[in-house]
Amino acid sequence: MKFIDQAEIQGKKLLFRVDFNVPLDGDVITDDNRIQAAIPTLKYALKNGAAIILCAHLGKPKGKVVPELSLAPVAKRTAELLGIDVPLAFDSVGENARVMAAELKPGQAMMLENLRFNPEETGKTEQARGDFGKKLASLADVYVNDAFGVAHRENASVVDIPRHAKECCAGFLLKKELEYLGDALSDPKxxxxxxxxxxxxxxxxxxxxxxxxxxxxxxxxxxxxxxxxxxxxxxxxxxxxxxxxxxxxxxxxxxxxxxxxxxxxxxxxxxxxxxxxxxxxxxxxxxxxxxxxxxxxxxxxxxxxxxxxxxxxxxxxxxxxxxxxxxxxxxxxxxxxxxxxxxxxxCISIVGGGDTDAVVHALHMADKFSFISTGGGSFLEFLEGKELPAFKALKECMVK
Missing domain, CATH: 3.40.50.1260 (Phosphoglycerate kinase, N-terminal domain)
Structure with a gap:
């Protein structure tokens, strides 16, 4: 698997799959840890002359447009953390998204609207997911997966984009998850x-x-x-x-x-x-x-x-x-x-799962742990010894 610091990204458009499925109270984000976790990778890309297109999901709209689940608050918070504008497209692969992506310049960012507004994102088979992954891949030169929280999902944005992308790699968040969880399983103290x-x-x-x-x-x-x-x-x-x-x-x-x-x-x-x-x-x-x-x-x-x-x-x-x-x-x-x-x-201490994470943050002790995984289901399946679909797709992208 290749990571972003091993890819030539200057002057290219990067399509990031990120896990920004954050809790909301109305349009107010009550916990932005998932956004914060991806910021180092995004800043690296911008600093090295890339343009970034962010795609994510929020909640369970079940293939329909649900205004309350728009990524608008997420785009706003991401912009604050990056210190640049992050405009939100009206859609994921429609004309508005394509035009915005085409006009994007190095050092700029944008976000696609909630991927799960499109039923093809969560299709159970490659046929059901149709051309959604292919259309997403066409927006950029390089696909970067930095969303461990959905690494266990066979969604179009996780497994189909790599099939059609010109180049694929993983972000620093995925790299960190692999390093900590992999070492814990293979060579623990x-x-x-x-x-x-x-x-x-x-x-x-x-x-x-x-x-x-x-x-x-x-x-x-x-x-x-x-x-x-x-x-x-x-x-x-x-x-x-x-x-x-x-x-x-x-x-x-x-x-x-x-x-x-x-x-x-x-x-x-x-x-x-x-x-x-x-x-x-x-x-x-x-x-x-x-x-x-x-x-x-x-x-x-x-x-x-x-x-x-x-x-x-x-x-x-x-x-x-x-x-x-x-x-x-x-x-x-x-x-x-x-x-x-x-x-x-x-001691190497690793925490995974939303409830466990909530316990740690309730006591304000996150900085006392070696690593807090951003995955729930992905964390569990990794510990079960399963190969996660996201990792399999990234590896296959390397040899196609």
Whole structure:
């Protein structure tokens, strides 16, 4: 795969696929981290005499024009961060976009309107995506993918543009993701610990199975831990649990033992009557969860157990909170894990996933971590050992 600093870009037009799918409150961006992450690559291109055309999606308009999902606020914020005008085209591949792209000069930038206003962007097959990727590719001399957040998507802007582009490369954000995640998987400093949380075992089975035997320890928290406890014959009350995955949980535990990876499950919980509660009802040990309650956070003894494992770590990959952290009464488990990782001096710490990212930023500790991945689904699939469609497309572009 070629990166932007290996390409000749002076005097050329570059079409960037970026992940600017940011949260909005009306037309106000409430978190611009995804835009900020791409700025170094964009500034490099502008400084080296290129013109840049940005393409991205926002929300799920499902192939229709939804004014509330226009990229206008995104273009405005990007302009502020770059210090130059970033006009927004009326469309993605229509006459307005083509004319604006044709008139673009080195050192200038523009943005295409929301790619997902066009149904072909998210077509399930190459035929369904039609000529959309080809039309996008025709706007520029070089295609640059710097959108790790959609690297797992077989969208036209991810896999079809490279088929038709004259030249392809990856941006610095993709390069950084590959360096950190690739090293964590292939050559980690040890002890190597994976922390997995969140609601569902089903979304993490691939990761757990891929990492068994590769990591030294796996910490399992959040509601997904309930399925493992149920597999051990323990009651979890009315807590969220995937009963149909008990056999898979048993298989993971057996495989972990054979592979030499130690699993760490909660030993106590904070609970309440249901997930709408704003205050905890009490704490209990993992083998004595009361009937008719929901466990919503790990308890103090589990915090002590998990943080003691973290304290010995040299490489940590963390995905998924330890409980219902959005409610302050059930946030301490996730916060304690975050603080424990942040306190480490000699450790490569990698965070991925929107909820986990939210925990880190809630505590204003982003600068205490080695790397915060910009991908959710891409991060998970990478950890599963899958080749992401974006990377495959960029590699194939090199040999066509």
């Amino acid at each position: 040890r002890p190597y610990v994976c922390i997995s949380g969140g609601a569902k075992v089903s979304s993490k089975l691939g990761i757990l199975n891929n990492l068994l035997g590769k990591v030294d320890d796996i910490i399992i928290g959040g509601a997904m831990a309930n399925t493992f406890l149920l597999a051990q014959g323990q009651s979890v009350g009315n807590s969220l649990v995937e009963k149909d995955l008990v056999n898979e949980a048993i298989a993971v535990m057996e495989k972990a033992e054979k592979a030499g990876t130690k699993l760490h499950l909660p030993v106590d919980f904070v609970y309440a009557e249901d997930h709408t509660a704003t205050e905890k009802s009490g704490t209990c040990t993992a083998d004595a969860v009361p009937d008719n309650v929901m466990v919503l956070d790990i308890g103090p003894k589990t915090v002590e157990l998990f943080t003691s494992v973290i304290a010995q770590s040299k490489t940590i990959v963390w995905n998924g909170p330890m409980g219902l952290f959005e409610t302050p009464a059930f946030a301490e488990g996730s916060f304690a894990v975050c603080r424990a990782i942040a306190d480490l001096d000699d």
